[in-house]
Amino acid sequence: MQAPIPIDENLRFLIIEVRSHATELKSFFESGAQTPTTQMMDRNHYIYSIKARIHGMCLEVFQSRKKNILDGRSFWALGAVATALARISDLCCDCVRHARRARKSGHCRCSDLAAMMREVLHGIALIETAEGRFDLELAMEVCGTQPRLARDHKRLVNRLIKRKKSNTVIIDNLYIAQKIEEMGESLLTIGEAVISANLGLDLDIDRYQTLRSSLEKMHNGAQATIETLAETRSGSGVSGISDPDNDDDQIIAVLKDGKKRKLKAERQKVEVWNGVFPGLAPKILSYRKHGDRAGLLIQHLPGLTFEQIVMTESAPALKKSLAGLKRTLKAVWAKTKSEQTVSARFMEQLHGRLKDVYAVHHDFRSGSVVYNGLRAESFERLIEQARKVEESYPAPFSVYIHGDFNIDNILFDQAEKDIRFIDLHRSCQMDYVQDISVFMVSNYRLQGLDEPLRLRIRGVVTDFYQFARTQAKRADDTFFEVRLALGLARSFATSTRFILDRQQAAGMFMRSHYLLERVANLTPKSAKRFRVPVRELFNG
Known part of the structure; x- marks a missing residue:
């Protein structure tokens, strides 16, 4: 997914501003300064102006219907990236407002919070180095920031409880740490938007990993063609898989991804049908688990x-x-x-x-x-x-x-x-x-x-x-x-x-x-x- 030049330029300005906010917050936690500068708060409105400009450009370019530009899903993804970056800026400002009070009372665990901000900056740096060329590997790396921040947040909570700090100390640190963890959620949103745009499917990171794991066995690493067939009310996705080596684009298999419990039950029931009445139900090609989700690759039935x-x-x-x-x-x-x-x-x-x-x-x-x-x-x-x-x-x-x-x-x-x-x-x-x-x-x-x-x-x-x-x-x-x-x-x-x-x-x-x-x-x-x-x- 390559952003058009006008959108790419504004996206770079947005990334630079958000990186500046995150860097200033990290420096505040590292240096022990009494208060961070007010520049961060003042420039937050500028960030929202850039975000709005990107949204407007996406809509304008998409409506122009020019050839050789991105599809609608890619423009949606660029808008989602801009919104998530602006959200990180908001969260930085929230941390500043709360840290001022907590710092005066000596309640901030600055080293722990600084470490979490370094992880956020790593995610932002990944986006910045892409220079508007978002691919799946980059998206996976950006998504990986979120679980690491969640892990750091959990460790901080456990340390605070073990040291039996006062309720005020716990509340102050948990509030700031929670906001930093939410920055990880925003980075996850960016990664998932890029994945969806590249594959042409609405996928979160778990669904993508399930899909990739299921297809690896079937195609031995080949780049399969995937199209959405349905989204069930229970949250499962149904995708058609086509062999890229065939010219007719005929669907050769169907991938269902969703909650492991449901797909495990379906696999068992299909196996019963194939035992009791062979040929009535589709054959199972593969079943892969990933966390609490699973992917069931089944035979595509004609008719x-x-x-x-x-x-x-x-x-x-x-x-x-x-x-x-x-x-x-x-x-x-x-x-x-x-x-x-x-x-x-x-x-x-x-x-x-x-x-x-x-x-x-x-x-x-x-x-x-x-x-x-x-x-x-x-x-x-x-x-x-x-x-x-x-x-x-x-x-x-x-x-x-x-x-x-x-x-x-x-x-x-x-x-x-x-x-x-x-x-x-x-x-x-x-x-x-x-x-x-x-x-x-x-x-x-x-x-x-x-x-x-x-x-x-x-x-x-x-x-x-x-x-x-x-x-x-x-x-x-x-x-x-x-x-x-x-x-x-x-x-x-x-x-x-x-x-x-x-x-x-x-x-x-x-x-x-x-x-x-x-x-x-x-x-x-x-x-x-x-x-x-x-x-x-x-x-x-």
Whole structure:
């Protein structure tokens, strides 16, 4: 990443000013002077002027759309570098204000604080020597300043506690040391911005190290082409990896990076799928750990997601993919069926996510009301009533389920006529109704407002429901419909936390409310005759 000349020049002036601030603060701690000069405080406004000038230039050059200039992410990175440098200047001024008082009372541990400032200056020097040419190795070195400052801060805290200094001494030194440690966070921000700009991905240092470790094994040091495919709600990144030696830029592998706990679980679940039903899940190419994060490199599967097929493909293609899905599920359920009863605990799942639903749609929260002699229970009360009903009707058997059976987690390869599953971290032996209900509601959530598309989606849901109902009847699953109502109620309500469209979210929440009312009023006799009104629920 090379900054354009006008921006580079202002960036150099900014670095010089910030270095001057940090040097003066270090000298104050080293020399034992009673007070640092006031020049630092006076010139802080000048630093902010340079920062603002850099931001303005980045915007101006980017909007000019000239050829052979940096992309938008690189201009964002230059702005982030300027902001982080100005933040270091701010922190230096904070240290000066507090050190004046602490110095007069003899409370400063000057040698320790000076050592920390030398580390900050080392990070600034790395940026200065780059002369506007920011590369990955430089970024890694700059990022390395932060953990060293955090280590020095921890050592200082331990020394203060061991020497049993007064509370005033501890507070004064901790405040200044904390501000210096925050300078390390700013340097980390600079390094991560440079990494993101060079790779074209939004990466922090942990994600970059995980990515690099994972790719080293696959490409033996080759410079792979990487593109962002998705960012999950749990904070995981999904990137497509292309072989630089191929001319077609075809993705050959997918890298998922995120929390080690989640990716470890996904690796285990994928291995179970490949043992139970080979070919249905992608193969694992590598798994690397780095701290509390991990990288999972998996086979890239060809084909379209079921969502893409529903939204864009022809009617015959949709028919083939749906037939393939039903055929695959029948085979999986038959092979993994266990006669042990199990409960999906739909109401427990719903209750656990209700707080998140209300955070997005606070007006969904309402108490019980009585109108003209009729009582309408609150949503929470209906959950409790439905929970008691659910306890009476567990699934008579279990199968190995996907666990997050949204239609964007199902692939269909039209050439091979194969169904494949992805994103399998929630797979387990469970009630098959869990997958059925999630699949049905994820179709309903599709953002298609024209009538032909809504009719198409309704047709998919109705067809899939009839398939599931037939399988339940063959398995003597008497209370399949009761559990399906509970699963749909759970999925309709919890899905609203991802939907900002007020009309669509309210419609889904009311469907959940309606299903809970129906289930809450069931008796053992009526439960056997109960049917989910699928056509009415998925109309519109």
